[in-house]
Amino acid sequence: MSYIAKPKVAHPSLPKNKLGLTARDYEGTVSTLCAGCGHDSVTAAIIQAVFQLNIEPHMLAKMSGIGCSSKTPAYFVSGAHGFNSVHGRMPSVTTGANAANRALTYIGVSGDGDSLSIGAGQFVHAIRRNLNMCYIIENNGVYGLTKGQFSASADVGSKPKKGEPNEMEPIDPVSVALALGATYVARSFSGDKEQLVPLIQGALTHKGFALVDVISPCVTFNDHEGSTKSYKHTRQFYHHVVDADFVPPAAEIKAAYEQGSSMPVELHDGSRIVLRKVDKAYDPTSRAAAFAYLRERVNAGEITTGLLYIDSLRKEMHEVMGNTSTPLCQLPLESLHPGAAELKKITARYR
Amino acid sequence: MATINDVVVKIATVNGTGSASANGLLMKSIFRMGIPVVGKNYFPSNIQGLPTWYEVRVTGAGYQSRSDRVDLMVAMNAQTYASDLADVRPGGYLLYDSTWPRQKELHRDGVTVLGVPLSRLCNENFEGARARILMKNIAYVGVVAALLDIDLAVITKLLEETFAAKKHLVDSNMQAIRLGYDYAQQHFSCPLPNKVQAMNGTAGKIVIDGNTAAGLGCMYAGATVGAWYPITPSTSLMDAFRSFCTKYRVEPDTGARTFCIIQAEDELAAIGMVLGAAWNGARAFTPTSGPGISLMSEFIGFAYYAEIPAVIFDVQRTGPSTGMPTRTQQSDLMSCAYASHGDTKHVLLFPANPHECFEMAQSAFDLAERLQTPVIVMSDLDIGMNDWMVPDFEFDESRVPDRGKVVTADELEKMEKFYRYMDVDGDGIAPRSLPGVHAKGSYFTRGSGHSRYGSYTEDSAAYQDVMDRLLVKWETARSIVPGPEIEYSKFNKAGILTIGSGDGACLEARDRLAAQKINVNYCRVRAFPFSNAVREFIAQHEVIYVVEQNRDAQLRSMLMLDIDAEPTKLVPLLHYNGMPINAGFVVQRVLEEIAKGRAA
Numbered sequence: 001m002s003y004i005a006k007p008k009v010a011h012p013s014l015p016k017n018k019l020g021l022t023a024r025d026y027e028g029t030v031s032t033l034c035a036g037c038g039h040d041s042v043t044a045a046i047i048q049a050v051f052q053l054n055i056e057p058h059m060l061a062k063m064s065g066i067g068c069s070s071k072t073p074a075y076f077v078s079g080a081h082g083f084n085s086v087h088g089r090m091p092s093v094t095t096g097a098n099a100a101n102r103a104l105t106y107i108g109v110s111g112d113g114d115s116l117s118i119g120a121g122q123f124v125h126a127i128r129r130n131l132n133m134c135y136i137i138e139n140n141g142v143y144g145l146t147k148g149q150f151s152a153s154a155d156v157g158s159k160p161k162k163g164e165p166n167e168m169e170p171i172d173p174v175s176v177a178l179a180l181g182a183t184y185v186a187r188s189f190s191g192d193k194e195q196l197v198p199l200i201q202g203a204l205t206h207k208g209f210a211l212v213d214v215i216s217p218c219v220t221f222n223d224h225e226g227s228t229k230s231y232k233h234t235r236q237f238y239h240h241v242v243d244a245d246f247v248p249p250a251a252e253i254k255a256a257y258e259q260g261s262s263m264p265v266e267l268h269d270g271s272r273i274v275l276r277k278v279d280k281a282y283d284p285t286s287r288a289a290a291f292a293y294l295r296e297r298v299n300a301g302e303i304t305t306g307l308l309y310i311d312s313l314r315k316e317m318h319e320v321m322g323n324t325s326t327p328l329c330q331l332p333l334e335s336l337h338p339g340a341a342e343l344k345k346i347t348a349r350y351r
Numbered sequence: 352m353a354t355i356n357d358v359v360v361k362i363a364t365v366n367g368t369g370s371a372s373a374n375g376l377l378m379k380s381i382f383r384m385g386i387p388v389v390g391k392n393y394f395p396s397n398i399q400g401l402p403t404w405y406e407v408r409v410t411g412a413g414y415q416s417r418s419d420r421v422d423l424m425v426a427m428n429a430q431t432y433a434s435d436l437a438d439v440r441p442g443g444y445l446l447y448d449s450t451w452p453r454q455k456e457l458h459r460d461g462v463t464v465l466g467v468p469l470s471r472l473c474n475e476n477f478e479g480a481r482a483r484i485l486m487k488n489i490a491y492v493g494v495v496a497a498l499l500d501i502d503l504a505v506i507t508k509l510l511e512e513t514f515a516a517k518k519h520l521v522d523s524n525m526q527a528i529r530l531g532y533d534y535a536q537q538h539f540s541c542p543l544p545n546k547v548q549a550m551n552g553t554a555g556k557i558v559i560d561g562n563t564a565a566g567l568g569c570m571y572a573g574a575t576v577g578a579w580y581p582i583t584p585s586t587s588l589m590d591a592f593r594s595f596c597t598k599y600r601v602e603p604d605t606g607a608r609t610f611c612i613i614q615a616e617d618e619l620a621a622i623g624m625v626l627g628a629a630w631n632g633a634r635a636f637t638p639t640s641g642p643g644i645s646l647m648s649e650f651i652g653f654a655y656y657a658e659i660p661a662v663i664f665d666v667q668r669t670g671p672s673t674g675m676p677t678r679t680q681q682s683d684l685m686s687c688a689y690a691s692h693g694d695t696k697h698v699l700l701f702p703a704n705p706h707e708c709f710e711m712a713q714s715a716f717d718l719a720e721r722l723q724t725p726v727i728v729m730s731d732l733d734i735g736m737n738d739w740m741v742p743d744f745e746f747d748e749s750r751v752p753d754r755g756k757v758v759t760a761d762e763l764e765k766m767e768k769f770y771r772y773m774d775v776d777g778d779g780i781a782p783r784s785l786p787g788v789h790a791k792g793s794y795f796t797r798g799s800g801h802s803r804y805g806s807y808t809e810d811s812a813a814y815q816d817v818m819d820r821l822l823v824k825w826e827t828a829r830s831i832v833p834g835p836e837i838e839y840s841k842f843n844k845a846g847i848l849t850i851g852s853g854d855g856a857c858l859e860a861r862d863r864l865a866a867q868k869i870n871v872n873y874c875r876v877r878a879f880p881f882s883n884a885v886r887e888f889i890a891q892h893e894v895i896y897v898v899e900q901n902r903d904a905q906l907r908s909m910l911m912l913d914i915d916a917e918p919t920k921l922v923p924l925l926h927y928n929g930m931p932i933n934a935g936f937v938v939q940r941v942l943e944e945i946a947k948g949r950a951a
Contacts, residue, residue: 058790074795074807081786082795083630085623086649092578092620096627096635097786099576099611104631104787122623125616324607329632329785331609333573333752338599340746346567346595347744350557351383 006030018054026051028075033068038190038216038231039138043075045193046107046136049200050077053248061097061104065090065119068145069111069138069216088119091126094133095317101327102318105204106133112153113143116171120152123173127180127209132316134203134210137173138190140218141229148221159226172298177211178291178309184210185290185309186244189234190217192305198273199307201246207268208316215303234303241293242284242306245274265312275307284309352442353544356386356411359418360495362425363435364488367399370427373488374405375738376509377495382558382740383505384549387413389855390558390738391931396583396676402431409499409547415704415739415855419935422545423498425491427469432456444543446494448487465539467494472530477523486527493531500542502549503532557743561734562638564705564744565664566591568712569636570599571746574662576635578613578624580643583676584732585666588638618643622650622661629660630796632757632785634716636662641670641683644690644727651725652691653798655821658772658783660719660755663727664712666735669929678929679732681851682901687727688879688909694818698726698828699879703854704734706741707877713752714833720755722828723783731900733852733931756782763789771805772817779824825880832878835885839872846872846888847941849898850906853932857898860937869945871896879909886914889921894948896941898924900932 006027014022026047031040050060057079064070066087073082085093090108098106115123115137126135141154150158153173154166177185184206188196196214203210215234217223223230247253249270263275263284275284283289290309297304324331338346360377364370371392378390389408395401408418420440426432426447433456439445441461447453449466457464473486496506506528507521514520535541566588569577579589589612596610611628615621621637628635639647644665654661667683669675689696698718700711711728719726756776763769763784771794772781781803784792794805802813803820838861839846849857854875861873874888874895889895889910899906904923910916924940926932 056790058793059787061786079790079793081793082797083627084795084797084799085626086653086798089619089623089650092615092623093627093630095613095620096576096578096624096629097631098627099578099613099624100628100631100633100635101787121616122620125620129613318611321611322606322608323611324602324605324609326609327631327787328575328609328611329628331573331575333634333754336573336575336600336609337571337746340748342599343571343744343746347557347559350559 017051019056021051023047023051025079026057026077028073028078031072031075033071034220036219037068038140038214038218039069039072040075041190041193042136042138042196042214042216043072045196045200047076048193049197049204053201053204055105055204059104061106063090063094063097063106063108065110065114067111067114067143069109070114072109072138088114088117089122090114091119091122091131095126095129095131098131098133098317100329102132102323103327107204108133108135110135110137112137112139112141112151112173116152116173120171124176124180127177127182127211129317130183130208130314130320132207132209132318134200134212136200137211137213138216139173139213139229140216140222141227142218142222144218144221155228158228159224161221161224165226173211173213174308175291175294178287178294181287182211182309183208183311183314184307186211186307187213187215187303187305189215189238189305191231191235195240195243195305198244198246202244202267202273202307205246205267205269205271206310206312208314237301238303238305239297240278240306241282241304242278242308243276244307245276247272247274265310267312273307273310278306285311355546355548356409356550358409358422358499358545358547359420360407360423360425360499361421361438362405362427362491363431364403364405364427365430366394366397366401366403368488369485370403370405370488373492374407376489376506377492378407378738379509379558380496380501380506381407381409381547382553383509384502384547385551385553386411386547386549387552387740389415389417389740391417391733392737393930394677402428411550411552413552414859414934416859417931417933419933423495423543425495426457427491429454436462444498446491446498467491467531467534469531472534473527476526476530486523489524489527490531493528494535496528497532497535497541498539498543500546500548503528553740555743556740558738558740559705560587560736560738561702561705561708561730562588562666562736563591564708565638565712565728565730565735567595567744568709570595572634572713572716573752574634574636574716575609576611576613576624576628576633577637578615578621578628578635579637579639580615580618580621582640582643584668584736585638585640585643585664587736588664588666618646619650622647622663625661625663626650626654626659629719630786634662634720636664638664638666640666640668641686642673644683644686648686648690651697652693652695654725655691655695655697656693657796657798658723658781659796660723661725662715662719663725665727665729667729667731675929677732679852679931680900680927680929681729681731681853682905682927684729684899684901684905684909687729696825696880698722698724698832700726700728700833701850701877702728702730702734703851703875704741705739706744708734709744711833717753718828718832721753721780721831722824723755723780724824729851731852756780758782758784758792760789763791766791769794770803772801772803772820774803774820774823778827779820779822780827829880829882832880832882834882835877835888836875837873837884837888839888839891840870843870843872844893845896846874846892847896847898847937848874848876848888850876853898853900856932856934856937859934860941863934863938864941869941871941879913881910881914886916889916893920895921896924896944897921898926898932898937900926902927
């Protein structure tokens with residue numbers, strides 16, 4: 001991880017958000033990933049998304065596990081608190097952090113190695129709890145830090161730089177999330193910032209578990225001919241099925257949408273996501289339809305992208321439990337016990 | 352020999368038959384007569400159909416540990432007749448259900464066998480299979496009441512309290528008690544020579560298990576996040592916390608909860624949740640047992656290095672591996688003290704009974720927040736799941752909980768820059784900031800190498816600087832953890848040193864040894880790292896009997912590692928068969944060691 005701070009000089013004409021901050025204020029330290037790494041593009045998209053959403057930096061919590069992807073929280077929003085945990089355990093740490101303080105915005109950055117192997121158990125259970133967080137998987141099909149072994153998301157037939165092609169079925173995080181009832185399921189490509197930024201904004205605003213699976217090519221170990229997670233392959237085979245425009249609260253929907261292809265979805269804070277259906281037959285509110293469509297396109301060799309499924313009504317973890325709206329960590333300790341006299345009444349039952 | 356208030360009753364039943372409430376009734380009625388009592392449950396890792404025993408030791412002298420004899424065996428399980436009969440002391444008694452012809456093996460010279468047709472009596476008086484089975488248990492309590500001279504008025508009152516809302520159950524239970532009681536009065540010479548008699552030995556005492564006490568302690572400590580994965584024998588701790596919170600942690604106006612209990616997918620996640628919550632400033636905990644500690648180890652090491660408070664209860668059971676999940680041991684000492692790879696060591700607390708579980712649950716949170724590190728409360732199955740007679744709990748409302756060094760928004764505002772791992776006070780503890788409090792408080796929490804400024808490092812000196820400060824913190828921990836309980840006389844050259852649930856057996860053994868003119872001093876260690884008082888105690892003696900409930904003398908090794916205790920002085924007295932240690936074992940082993948010393 002980098003410890004080189006970027007110079008703090010900002011051009012006076014840089015646009016400011018409602019907090020008076022520029023996009024530069026949402027940057028982190030200099031990335032130490034390989035030049036051309038897809039993850040750096042995702043980092044840039046996160047910076048833009050958080051800047052535009054006017055999130056106070058210290059009200060953002062950046063969570064991660066271990067791997068190239070998990071280093072990236074150091075590279076965005078230096079003013080946010082970061083928690084770089086152990087391999088595959090970002091979901092549990094985020095669950096506990098959110099349990100204690102529901103007032104923060106949680107962004108978790110993980111990879112295919114971190115989430116689909118050691119972290120598979122925690123990934124699926126965070127979905128099951130409908131934990132209120134934005135969960136980004138920077139998906140490149142390989143383990144980068146240990147120099148190029150296949151991950152569980154490697155496609156059948158994908159060729160490594162050296163050795164035999166992968167023969168095992170991949171674990172597709174989007175299919176898993178749909179099967180488990182995740183309430184916001186999106187896929188994008190690190191090379192498509194126009195699509196990615198609003199998807200991240202929607203994910204950060206959505207109340208519940210929001211997955212953004214981002215194909216993010218590894219330039220060093222998985223960008224060669226025969227790889228199905230290379231820039232070239234992804235550009236050739238990816239298809240937008242539903243794009244999303246993020247509209248902040250109280251803002252007007254200005255864009256002109258073609259009749260029958262657009263669908264606004266209201267989020268809990270009054271902001272909206274306008275879904276633009278590239279394929280008019282696609283229904284992003286039907287899990288069954290989304291799942292069937294996805295499988296069909298996979299069989300055709302296509303990579304389906306966009307906001308594939310959304311359910312903005314289901315209760316998130318705290319709502320299910322009926323917890324107080326005050327963050328638990330802010331409750332004074334003296335308000336949390338019934339006192340000495342009541343203790344006597346409690347222990348009287350044990351006489 | 353006739354005795355008053357010194358009798359041991361052991362009840363052999365089959366699990367899943369509802370005998371637990373009958374046994375609890377028996378124990379509680381003796382306690383209510385003002386007589387100190389010890390109850391131990393020996394149960395299988397099973398839901399229904401396997402042998403289970405409950406032992407009630409009536410001890411007017413107020414000893415805490417289980418006995419090493421059985422005066423009256425209530426043999427309700429034909430599967431175990433032979434071994435149950437063998438357990439009875441010469442001159443003792445065995446009670447069995449004589450509805451069916453007496454089996455041949457139920458005969459031993461010197462043991463009086465008492466037959467009561469419990470099944471027949473219950474079948475004649477109650478309807479329905481389930482009621483008949485349950486009432487048979489209550490009926491043997493009636494027989495024991497007659498044999499020991501337990502006050503029926505006390506039993507009646509207990510039943511009235513238990514079934515306050517169901518009057519008909521009081522009547523049917525009392526009917527069953529009378530069936531057994533009257534039968535015994537008519538057929539045997541009641542009471543037996545070993546009987547009970549009301550006394551005043553329980554004033555200010557309660558009967559409670561350690562897990563309930565710890566759960567209550569967590570509620571009083573202000574814990575708001577509890578994450579856990581079910582595992583015997585720790586499960587009832589979270590059950591208790593949930594039950595207390597459901598009553599006392601609901602906002603009156605909104606009905607909203609001020610606690611969050613998460614049943615995690617595994618122990619890996621449970622500890623992760625605790626760290627996430629504690630990082631955000633909540634008091635968070637997880638109860639578990641040995642296998643859970645193994646799984647949590649990676650994160651425990653993370654919390655040590657990233658300096659995040661965590662409270663863990665290890666209700667120890669018999670290892671290694673799955674071991675014997677419903678038997679007790681103190682065999683997780685080393686794995687907890689040094690959990691995780693790399694140079695790590697962790698603060699441990701050793702409660703000796705449920706009273707200390709209540710107290711230490713609270714001090715664990717204070718220590719964890721003060722020291723910004725995991726604190727593991729080392730309970731065990733014996734403490735956690737058995738009912739103990741202990742002093743009533745006190746809560747001092749004027750006591751201010753220690754939240755440790757947490758910088759406030761105002762303090763951050765005034766700072767030029769905040770550095771997370773900078774030791775400004777020289778005690779090895781760097782102030783921490785909480786997320787969401789102030790923009791200047793932000794830092795990056797990581798398990799990778801970091802400098803005192805909180806930044807990533809691969810620089811040797813910057814790395815070592817932090818590792819060395821953690822040792823300074825360790826010494827601070829040594830000075831603030833609960834000190835040992837010591838009983839010392841300068842005339843004694845030998846001392847017994849133990850931890851946790853070894854307390855009762857060792858104290859009783861001291862009395863028994865003293866009766867043989869062997870006087871030993873006593874040190875009950877209450878925390879790791881070991882206080883200087885422990886070091887001094889060892890220095891003051893020629894020989895230290897280190898009494899612990901594991902095979903490998905783990906406590907003894909820790910004394911050598913942490914305070915350089917002289918190995919030749921430390922004589923291991925190891926009890927590790929899964930049953931709670933008793934005084935007889937300690938006495939026997941001390942005598943053996945003395946004999947060995949004389950021979951040498």
